[in-house]
Amino acid sequence: MTIHRIRMLGDPVLRTRCEPIARPQSAAVRVIVDDLRETLRDFQSRFGYGRAIAAPQIGAPVRIVFVEMDKPWPLINPEIVDVGNEDFSVWDDCFSFPNLLVRVTRAYRIKVRYQDLKAEWHTVELEGDRAELLQHEIDHLDGVLAVDRPHGLDPFCLREEWNRQHAHEGRYSEPEPRSESYATPLTGLL
Numbered sequence: 001m002t003i004h005r006i007r008m009l010g011d012p013v014l015r016t017r018c019e020p021i022a023r024p025q026s027a028a029v030r031v032i033v034d035d036l037r038e039t040l041r042d043f044q045s046r047f048g049y050g051r052a053i054a055a056p057q058i059g060a061p062v063r064i065v066f067v068e069m070d071k072p073w074p075l076i077n078p079e080i081v082d083v084g085n086e087d088f089s090v091w092d093d094c095f096s097f098p099n100l101l102v103r104v105t106r107a108y109r110i111k112v113r114y115q116d117l118k119a120e121w122h123t124v125e126l127e128g129d130r131a132e133l134l135q136h137e138i139d140h141l142d143g144v145l146a147v148d149r150p151h152g153l154d155p156f157c158l159r160e161e162w163n164r165q166h167a168h169e170g171r172y173s174e175p176e177p178r179s180e181s182y183a184t185p186l187t188g189l190l
Contacts, residue, residue, distance in 0.1 A: 002039075003039050003042045011096075014056055014140070016061045016143050017143050018055065018063045019062050019063065020062075020063050021062055021063055021115070023119070025117060025119045035060075036066035036074075050095060051069050052067040053066055054138075054140035057140065064076055067134075074117060078137075078138055080112055080138060086107070086109065087105045089104070089152065093146075094146055099158055099159050099160075100147070100156060100157070102146040102155055103150065103154075103157075104155070105151040108128065108131060109131055110126055111125050
């Protein structure tokens with residue numbers, strides 16, 4: 001198991017559409033999952049937050065996400081297969097740009113299909129912060145970052161400033177009926 005350096009905004013691997021995993025039960029996949037778990041735990045111990053990490057964030061352009069909330073949860077080849085009809089706003093943060101939060105809009109409910117380490121397929125329905133988390137991580141697998149999805153007025157905030165001005169609001173807002181458009185993608189950051 002290796003603790004990896006997390007790739008930062010500007011690293012081209014973060015803009016790569018990741019390759020699907022043909023053999024989720026392989027030893028090579030297990031190594032990546034173990035490295036993701038150890039890198040996430042290291043980040044959590046140093047910074048006090050973080051619930052998930054995507055393979056490109058450690059330089060592996062493959063479709064693997066590792067989540068640790070109630071228990072360790074590796075997702076191989078995850079895909080969103082259904083989206084509810086309500087959105088909500090969130091101040092999204094990311095290991096790859098730790099000093100910046102971005103206000104984005106996410107679906108409040110989603111259904112995700114994925115494989116486990118035995119190559120068995122599962123489908124899970126998620127809502128609220130868990131749905132937002134998986135949308136963020138699956139975006140990573142497609143080379144999309146939260147900075148590409150700013151929403152609303154003043155959608156960017158430095159973490160220090162957010163802690164002063166917005167922390168009392170909480171990160172999440174209530175669901176609202178689906179809006180079919182996102183803000184224009186931010187250009188010029190990379």
